[in-house]
Amino acid sequence: MFKNDINILVVDDMLTMRKVVSKILRDLGYMNITQATDGNDAWEKAKEGTFGLIISDWNMPNCTGVEFLKRVRAEAKTAKTPFLLVTAEAEQHQIVEAVQAGVDQYVVKPFTTAGLQEKLAMVYKKYNKAV
Amino acid sequence: MALLKKNKVDDILLFGCMKDVDLGAVSELASETEKEDSFTKVVLDMNELYEVTPSAIRNLSLFALDLRKKNKVFYLLHSPKAFVRMMANKGLEKLFNAIDDLSEIRKEVKKRKNIDVNFLNPFIEATVNTLRIQCSFESQSGKPEVKNESFSHPVDIAGVIGITSEGFTGSISICFTEKIFLTLMSNMLGEECTEINQDMEDGAGELLNIIFGQAKTTLNQLGYSLEKAIPTIVRGRELKVKHITPYSTFILPFESQLGSFYMEIGAEV
Numbered sequence: 061m062f063k064n065d066i067n068i069l070v071v072d073d074m075l076t077m078r079k080v081v082s083k084i085l086r087d088l089g090y091m092n093i094t095q096a097t098d099g100n101d102a103w104e105k106a107k108e109g110t111f112g113l114i115i116s117d118w119n120m121p122n123c124t125g126v127e128f129l130k131r132v133r134a135e136a137k138t139a140k141t142p143f144l145l146v147t148a149e150a151e152q153h154q155i156v157e158a159v160q161a162g163v164d165q166y167v168v169k170p171f172t173t174a175g176l177q178e179k180l181a182m183v184y185k186k187y188n189k190a191v
Numbered sequence: 192m193a194l195l196k197k198n199k200v201d202d203i204l205l206f207g208c209m210k211d212v213d214l215g216a217v218s219e220l221a222s223e224t225e226k227e228d229s230f231t232k233v234v235l236d237m238n239e240l241y242e243v244t245p246s247a248i249r250n251l252s253l254f255a256l257d258l259r260k261k262n263k264v265f266y267l268l269h270s271p272k273a274f275v276r277m278m279a280n281k282g283l284e285k286l287f288n289a290i291d292d293l294s295e296i297r298k299e300v301k302k303r304k305n306i307d308v309n310f311l312n313p314f315i316e317a318t319v320n321t322l323r324i325q326c327s328f329e330s331q332s333g334k335p336e337v338k339n340e341s342f343s344h345p346v347d348i349a350g351v352i353g354i355t356s357e358g359f360t361g362s363i364s365i366c367f368t369e370k371i372f373l374t375l376m377s378n379m380l381g382e383e384c385t386e387i388n389q390d391m392e393d394g395a396g397e398l399l400n401i402i403f404g405q406a407k408t409t410l411n412q413l414g415y416s417l418e419k420a421i422p423t424i425v426r427g428r429e430l431k432v433k434h435i436t437p438y439s440t441f442i443l444p445f446e447s448q449l450g451s452f453y454m455e456i457g458a459e460v
Binding site: 076119170 | 321376381391393394396401403405407408411419
């Protein structure tokens with residue numbers, strides 16, 4: 061599993077969901093959490109490649125989660141950052157779009173602590189295998 | 192002596208003319224309509240024989256206008272073309288919806304009834320599921336009902352989503368009392384919430400987003416083609432939610448240990 065001192069970026073335009081995701085992460089022992097309000101704000105914070113994990117909402121104004129993901133994957137400093145998308149919808153065409161953009165996992169709302177933990181474990185395993 | 196013949200078909204109140212529509216007939220139309228409930232359409236069948244007398248036009252217009260205020264629709268069946276043209280010239284064609292066959296609006300009723308169960312159930316399931324998982328809040332759905340004029344329930348915060356798509360046009364709102372909403376937010380955020388402030392308002396929108404997202408996934412599998420929508424939050428004491436639609440608004444009631452809350456779906460199909 062990811063180390064507890066990993067830097068995590070939580071992106072959501074809704075304050076409530078940023079709080080919910082951050083609380084779950086803290087409950088799981090992760091304390092280094094930064095929040096961003098949309099894809100543009102997130103990119104400004106993430107572009108130097110300092111985050112070990114990004115958890116981003118999909119539907120956001122200005123720059124969506126998938127648009128942000130594409131920017132992350134296109135930049136050498138951030139291209140290999142584990143990326144998890146959070147969405148309220150799980151339609152086939154959206155999943156395909158996210159996978160094509162390079163997402164590692166996606167979480168469908170509503171979700172529990174155990175549900176998010178399971179997805180984090182899958183993302184970690186994927187990168188651990190790759191190494 | 193009855194000037195009109197009254198029948199009820201589905202949610203249609205049907206009046207057949209037995210003579211020209213004069214002031215007496217309009218008065219009878221209004222009083223007989225007043226006696227009925229659970230209808231959404233009133234049809235006056237002129238049998239291609241009868242006229243509306245000039246003196247009755249104003250009262251008939253007022254009757255149609257009164258129906259519209261009550262979210263009901265007035266139709267003229269088999270009306271003389273000259274009368275329809277005259278109403279159109281006066282700009283009143285929307286008050287007097289001319290139809291040539293009752294099946295035109297009966298199909299509408301049938302179509303909507305077919306959609307009801309398919310359309311409402313995903314919202315019920317998504318609401319119970321979302322509140323259980325995201326807010327650790329147990330609730331049970333009650334029986335969906337058509338909202339009528341007498342419906343009254345305290346609402347302190349509501350999230351509203353407007354939807355336009357191929358299969359559905361209308362709006363959906365979820366309405367909570369302050370007590371229930373604060374409990375939901377406290378459970379969801381893991382911190383005690385004692386008042387609804389601006390920072391917390393988006394919580395109602397987010398809950399509706401999640402519920403809508405789940406229901407949308409199911410409904411699109413059924414071919415509704417719902418698209419993304421953005422919620423609006425309304426907050427205040429003793430709010431009244433009204434969906435502007437000529438069709439029925441459905442109430443989906445939910446019960447919990449802290450009382451009841453409900454969802455409204457105002458559909459135009």
